[in-house]
Amino acid sequence: MDLLDIRNLTIEMDGPHGRVRVLDKVSLQLKEGEVHSLVGESGSGKSLLAKAVIGVLNPLWDVTADRLWWNGKDLLAMTPKQRRAITGRDMAMIFQDPLAYLDPNATVAEQITEAIPAGDVTGTFLHRRVDRKTRVANLLHRVGIRDHDAIMQSYPYELSEGIAQKVSIAIAIAHRPKLLIADEPTTAMEPSTKEQIQRLLGKLAVSQNMSVLLITQDVASILPATQRVSLLYCGQMMEHGDTEKVLERPAHPYTDAMIKMSLQAHAELAPKSRLPSLPGAVPTLRHMPIGCRLGPRCPYAQKQCVKAPLVRHREAQSYYCHFPLNEPES
Ligand SMILES: Nc1ncnc2c1ncn2[C@@H]1O[C@H](COP(=O)(O)OP(=O)(O)OP(=O)(O)O)[C@@H](O)[C@H]1O
Numbered sequence: 001m002d003l004l005d006i007r008n009l010t011i012e013m014d015g016p017h018g019r020v021r022v023l024d025k026v027s028l029q030l031k032e033g034e035v036h037s038l039v040g041e042s043g044s045g046k047s048l049l050a051k052a053v054i055g056v057l058n059p060l061w062d063v064t065a066d067r068l069w070w071n072g073k074d075l076l077a078m079t080p081k082q083r084r085a086i087t088g089r090d091m092a093m094i095f096q097d098p099l100a101y102l103d104p105n106a107t108v109a110e111q112i113t114e115a116i117p118a119g120d121v122t123g124t125f126l127h128r129r130v131d132r133k134t135r136v137a138n139l140l141h142r143v144g145i146r147d148h149d150a151i152m153q154s155y156p157y158e159l160s161e162g163i164a165q166k167v168s169i170a171i172a173i174a175h176r177p178k179l180l181i182a183d184e185p186t187t188a189m190e191p192s193t194k195e196q197i198q199r200l201l202g203k204l205a206v207s208q209n210m211s212v213l214l215i216t217q218d219v220a221s222i223l224p225a226t227q228r229v230s231l232l233y234c235g236q237m238m239e240h241g242d243t244e245k246v247l248e249r250p251a252h253p254y255t256d257a258m259i260k261m262s263l264q265a266h267a268e269l270a271p272k273s274r275l276p277s278l279p280g281a282v283p284t285l286r287h288m289p290i291g292c293r294l295g296p297r298c299p300y301a302q303k304q305c306v307k308a309p310l311v312r313h314r315e316a317q318s319y320y321c322h323f324p325l326n327e328p329e330s
Pocket residue numbers: 013022040041042043044045046047048049217285
């Protein structure tokens with residue numbers, strides 16, 4: 001059974017110019033212990049999808065789904081209190097700018113201690129104090145911080161960006177969540193730190209049997225750890241599947257373009273060379289194309305694309321496209 005099972009999730013909201021559909025029948029499944037990357041350009045709906053999972057969407061928006069299940073339970077049928085209980089116990093989230101989320105006035109040790117569930121620490125006052133300190137040290141060790149004595153006493157402003165993100169991960173995993181949502185956790189970091197954090201998330205997924213939903217705009221940045229990948233464009237799912245398969249033989253023109261853009265961005269570009277991006281611009285919410293929303297920008301689009309494509313499968317890949325690329329020769 002999937003830990004998270006989302007089928008045809010749609011989110012609509014009323015804006016000044018009428019009703020807009022910000023997520024359009026999006027499906028995504030997440031298994032226990034899997035690192036799953038959710039990739040898409042800015043405004044594609046990645047954060048909204050994450051917010052729908054943790055249940056913090058504006059209550060005035062219309063949220064419908066054939067299925068929004070957590071561990072076999074229907075999240076949409078729950079009361080806000082029941083959902084908060086599940087989110088608080090089973091889920092955690094980290095963000096792009098860890099320093100903005102850490103308390104500037106408390107030491108690392110104080111902040112991690114606060115995140116350790118009270119029931120985990122028992123015994124006499126003295127015993128609890130020693131136990132807490134050991135647990136904090138263990139958590140720092142688990143996120144790859146060796147010099148934990150010095151880091152424990154530090155305030156956030158004394159930490160490098162990479163260490164601060166590791167501390168925020170230590171805080172997030174202190175209550176042993178089943179799902180960690182990492183919303184662009186390495187976006188502004190330098191490449192070596194980026195890779196360290198990505199590998200750490202991959203290692204933690206295995207050692208804690210924790211699923212990670214890794215949200216990013218850059219398809220190349222997911223490589224070190226992720227097993228499955230989903231690509232969102234303008235609130236529609238374009239393709240998802242086994243990361244290696246999807247990146248080696250993308251079926252959707254959007255995936256293909258994202259991979260090429262990313263590879264070029266990471267390569268040494270000759271001066272004045274053009275990035276191979278899609279023509280045109282991302283449409284605004286008011287002017288969403290009908291059918292496949294990539295249509296007007298897609299080099300392979302034909303008349304048929306004004307009808308939203310149904311999901312199609314090949315091996316460990318699923319995609320939503322009438323004219324897929326890299327079809328196996330028959
Ligand atoms: N509170 C809101 N009110 C109105 N529109 C919103 C709101 N939150 C998000 N949107 C719109 O929904 C769409 C998806 O937004 P979302 O934040 O999920 O994108 P994203 O893929 O996470 O982008 P980024 O990578 O920039 O964070 C965008 O067009 C955004 O303008």
